[in-house]
Amino acid sequence: MAEDLYIAEEGSLKERYESLIPQLQALTADEPDRVANMANVAAALKETFGFFWVGFYRVEREQLVLGPFQGPVACTRIAYGRGVCGTAWKESKTLIVPDVDLFPGHIACSSLSRSEIVIPIFSEGEGEVCALLDVDSDRLDAFSETDAFYLQKILSLLKF
Ligand code: SME
Numbered sequence: 001m002a003e004d005l006y007i008a009e010e011g012s013l014k015e016r017y018e019s020l021i022p023q024l025q026a027l028t029a030d031e032p033d034r035v036a037n038m039a040n041v042a043a044a045l046k047e048t049f050g051f052f053w054v055g056f057y058r059v060e061r062e063q064l065v066l067g068p069f070q071g072p073v074a075c076t077r078i079a080y081g082r083g084v085c086g087t088a089w090k091e092s093k094t095l096i097v098p099d100v101d102l103f104p105g106h107i108a109c110s111s112l113s114r115s116e117i118v119i120p121i122f123s124e125g126e127g128e129v130c131a132l133l134d135v136d137s138d139r140l141d142a143f144s145e146t147d148a149f150y151l152q153k154i155l156s157l158l159k160f
Contacts, residue, residue, distance in 0.1 A: 017150035020048050021157075028157050037158050038131075039068035045135065045154075046070035052113055053136040057085055059129060064089060067131065074109040083107035088118040089129050094148050098141040110136070117143040119151050123160050130160050 011019070024044055028037045038056045045054045055069020057078060064078040064085055081090045083105055088095045097116045100106045106116075113136040123130040133155055137143065 013144075013146055014150075016048060017146075017153075020044060021150070021153060024154055025157050032159070034158065034160065035068060041133075041154060041158065042068050042070045045151075051135050051142075052138040053110070053134070055134055056131055057134060058131045059089065064132065071136070072110050072112075075107055078107060084116050084118050085132050085134055088120050088132055092120055092122075092129055094119045094152070096143050096145075096148060098143075112138045114138055114140045115142045117147055117151065119148065119155060121155050121158070121160050 024041060027040055027044075031037055042054045042056065045051060051071075053069065053071030053074065055071065055074065056067035057064035058067045059065075062080050064080075066074055066076045078085050080086055084095055084097050084100070084103055084107070087105070095116075095118045097103045097106070097118075100108070100113060100116055103116075116134065116136045118135075119133045120129045121131040121133065122128060133151060135143070135147070135151070
């Protein structure tokens, strides 16, 4: 199964997401372990789209703590309301940042990151933000509402 993940290298953004989703669904459906599923989602997104950095942050008390990711080493902890991730947590909403240099308080884990999308994940029970998916690109303005739509769909496959 896992080796089949990497066939979606051509086609439009939409087609590539639509090819990836059923594969991730099959890969995660019978696996209850969140860390394993986050790890495979991060790897599949990085391999399929070549994003600069893809990873998860988990809410632990008043901080976000780094979870499974693919890409260069990153900030381990982020405070509530800080940076793009902390702001997406505070506002409980997806943030698309076309130019990270123009986002007040952006946390530069790497100077190569130029644009970013952060999507909150809500716990099934309380409906509160319990984790975030953060995707960074080394290109300006790399993310659109299409990415937001399909990344949210991918996250809905995971149980939190
Ligand atoms: N840039 C993020 C921090 C996480 S790294 O990009 C992996 C932010 O401002 O929250």
